[in-house]
Amino acid sequence: MTRFLMLRRSVSISASVHSSASIPVFTTIKDYRLWRNEAFESKKSVGFVPTMGALHDGHLSLVKRSLSENDLTVVSIFVNPSQFAPHEDLATYPRTLPQDLILLSALEYQPANPPNAPRTPSAVFLPSVKDMYPSGISQDVSQQKGTFVEVKGYGEQMEGLSRPTFFRGVATIVTKLFNIIQPTNAYFGQKDIQQALLLRRLVGDLHFSHPTHDNLHIIPTARNAANGLALSSRNIYLTPCERRLAPTLYAALQDAGQVWAAGASKQEAVRRALDRLGAAKDEGAKDGIEIRVDYVEMNDPDTFEVLGDGQVQRSDGAPVILSGAAWFGRTRLIDNVILGNLEGIVAK
Template sequence: MQVLHTYQELQVFRKSLDSVGFVPTMGALHPGHASLITRSKQENPQTIVSIFVNPTQFGPNEDLSRYPRDLEADLKLCQSLGVDGVFVPTVAELYPFEHAITLNPASDLLGHEAEHRPTHFNGVLQVVLKLFNLVCPQKAYFGKKDAQQLLHVQRLVADFFLEIEIVPCEIVRDHDGLALSSRNVYLSASQRQEALKIPQALERMQIAYQQGMRDTASLIRIGLDTLQGLEVHYLSICNHNLEPLAQVKSNQTLILCAVQVGQVRLLDNLWV
């Protein structure tokens, strides 16, 4: 496995490869990331992983400085999974200019996360485009947990005519049902118990839907009742263009949820 620190090293390495699958990450790798890497290994001759905590997607009062980092453990995991190359750039490597070119996300895909993190998707698209241009993958793997991010990346690829297939991957959950996230390490034992209301709310909404409930207002009430005691930033039911729905439509509906538990902001969702 090659560990690459500069874009020149990456470019030389990339020229030695054929078809590449790509898994962009911010490190602090967990089994959710491992599932993306495993999927890439199954579908591509070579796999490249990037590890980069991207400063442009953090707001001024967010956790950039304390975001979990464990490069040694991350590299060991990548090695064990058979990754071919890991790109570990510095901030200066990816942002060489004081005044960087930015991207504005599509206005029809805003709301939800963008209301709470106004500059987040600008930073996501900025770094993803840079990484795509450097890695030149045939396929790139993104988890469905960050549903709105996935939609923005898919739009980026379509709008800029990038020859990259975006592969959405299923949410991986811990033994207790909590969606895996690098930020879960911030939760105390009691906070984690409170956070379990999130997957429980989505499960109860799904059961009600399976039993025939289609009215989104009624489904949201079920979810909010389960989330009582937590600070709910949003619990929304919309289509895959993030337009609100009055009735759930099979294979066309997203239930999006963001909840504050202590100092930790947790995302989860359900693709119906």
């Protein structure tokens, strides 16, 4: 155990970045793998939370879940170029590393048995773009070279309709991260439900051992307690007026879910959500705020196929993903609710 703890403390980034943080930060794959080998030898379970930084309480809820279920917890921070289209916000995506490390350093979980020491995040993996993409990386898919991963038939619906290269980038970077981190368990948020379910299929189809299909956990969306707005790093882009209207997306999905549960058809449920968003659009226009609905849709959680307009809730409570995306000013937000039986999809 002593040798393991010494290795945990042996690698860090410059003091100017982590002076107020106590977590070892690994900036190379080689150094991280030395640490991971010690965890294997010590028979320690490793939980993993992949992030792009700009951490908020939603990310921290995933880290807390990992701390409660694993001996060790690793958080990665990497803004992945391959999941941004050329017109998207890669250059301006919020980067707050010093604050991220402070937030992680403050987390602690006390196991139930008193002799056990409190658990804190064990390591941060902070790789370079060069290490993650040895052949280089362009946001233009036609210019990319090297190895990429696609989950055929599952990345073209829902978010994939609006962001056709997004899931290719996600599947590629998460495959790389899983191969490096080799987590016992991995944790993703329900806010990105299609991403999480697609990745669960990926690890099953490719027979990953770290994590297995069953050890990729989807945790309920963390929300603003006052208004239900899903926590997101991109919320920082919202103006005060836009932030006031942004919770309408979740409220609209809730409205649709209520009429669906009461026996309405899919078409009627979606219309209810669009009506709520339309009212918000009119309200926003009075303050010069443009609200544009990208989509509101209902999909099968196994296939992502779109439900037929006349479909109603099944008597067995089979789950359905009700999701939506909308622009509030220049900020695109997504959200979803799962209708019916959540068992096997979202962790309790």
